[in-house]
Each structure stands twice: as structure tokens, then as C-alpha cells.
Amino acid sequence: MGREVSESCVDGVVMEMVAAYCGRFYAAKPELAAGRIEAIGFQVGHQLSERYTMERPRFTDHLEAIKFICKDFWSELFKKQIDNLKTNHRGTFVLQDNHFRWLTRVSLDPAVESTDATENDSGSLGDSAAQTTSMLLYFPCGLIRGALTNLGIPCAVSADMSNLPACELNHSSP
């Protein structure tokens, strides 16, 4: 345990997975594709949370588990912590990441002939481009949902990317 792969491999796998599910497997049904991607994320999150909690003491309540997700879990996955955590004290938490790693490499419009689109131009986000990018977010949503479910907190997670590359994840427990 503890072997590492290069980040470009992780980026490549995630992008190809999203492209495969959206473009080939469920080309006409984006909701099904989203569901499958989220389910994959769920299982991965489930397993990862078990692995990353091995070394540390267990959690005594929900807030500790959420803080673990924001700090340790996020650092292991994205090498940084969550920038902002908000709650309405009635079961909904908003996790905000101002520089979400998996979105920083998304290039926008394939019709434009520019070859080095590394950062998003958040001003003009076309509709289909927005849909493709939002597909990418189902996987991290599933990751968080899987991790929290393993820690004993059933919840629903949704993502919101109103300004890239920032990204907000809403998680609400029933």
C-alpha cells in the first residue's frame, strides 16, 4: 500500500471515463451516464475513506467526519484543503474549493484552433461545454458521498460551478 501514480494518469483516467460514459455508453442519455459516473465515484470514495482513516483515531461525531473530508481526505486527493466550509446547522454543508484541481486542465471549445488552453475562460461558457464540465463533477460528488457513507453519514452531494475554477459542493444529510 502507498504506491503512487503520476497526476496526469489520474487526470487522463477521469477524463476518459467521463468521455466514454457520455460519448459511447450512454450517448443519448446523459442522466444515466451521470448516475454511473457517480456510482463509480461512490465506490472509490468508500474504499479510499477506509484506507485514509486507518492511521488516525475514529470520529466522535458528524462534524469531525466532515472536517476530515475537508482537510485530510481532500489533501490526499488534491494536495490542498477545502478553502471554505459553510453550514446552515440543519444538516447542509457547503464545501468550496477555489481552485479545483480536476477542472484546471479543462479546455473549452474544441472548434477554436488554440492549442494551449490550460485555464478556463470563465466568462463565456457555452451550454454544451458547461454540460460536459458538469459531467466531470459527478465523480467527485460520488467520491464525497462514498466517503461519508462509509463514515456513517448518508447524504446527497451536488456540485455547483458558477465561477470556474472554483467549485462548490453541497452535501445535505436527510
Place this chain on the structure above:
Amino acid sequence: MSDMASTACFVIVSKNDIPIYDAEVGSAPKKEDQAYQHQFILHAALDVVQDLAWATSAMFLKSVDRFNDLVVSVYVTAGHTRFMLLHDSRSEDGIKSFFQEVHELYIKIFLNPLYLPGSRITSSHFNTKVRALARKYL
């Protein structure tokens, strides 16, 4: 450590209270009815474990219950999976090391994408390694 025959029964219970693995790992000769009694004792101890698990953030709960001269020791993971060991009094450090190594093995099983969390662990490799660890630490 003396070479007396030792009784030890090891069970892994998932967070849905379903046993996903069990093994008699003692060095005493196996007796059929004793195996049932051991599993019964371990299941009866689950209630006690439930209360104790929420009282502390440690993983190793040490001994939670006794039955005649047998002791139940428990180790809880963050995902609320319980490793339970029924044994006649042994050194606590040995048991803690045993649990920690089994935890590593358990995580490897868990990381297998073809393993459904909460289902029985059927890997013979896991079985062999757990018995080897039991011989080493218990």
C-alpha cells in the same frame, strides 16, 4: 510464550452487523460444539461493543466482555467494522498488533473493486494470512 493449547475465535462483523469472516485460530484441537459456543459469545458481546464504540475515539477497545475464563477483545475501524477476538487471557500488545495487521489485510480486500463491501470475505489468501498472523501474535 508457553506452548499451551490456546482457544481463540476471530470474527469480522461489518457495520450492518453481518459477520463477514470468521475463523477458529487457536492452537487447541477443534471441537464442533465449542466453535458454536464461541460464535454465540462473540455475537452476544456486540451490544456491549456498540455502547463502548461511541464512548471513545480509539480503535482498539481492549477487552469488552468476559465469559468464564474467555475474554472478548474488540478493534473498531472508522467505517464501523468490528474485529472481534475471543481468547483466553493473552498479552494485550500481541492482540493489538494482531488487529493492526489484520486491519491492513482487510483494507487490501476492501480496495479490490470486485469486492462488495459488506459481503463475506472468501479469499483463501486472506484466510491463510490471518491464520499465520494468529500463530505469530497469539
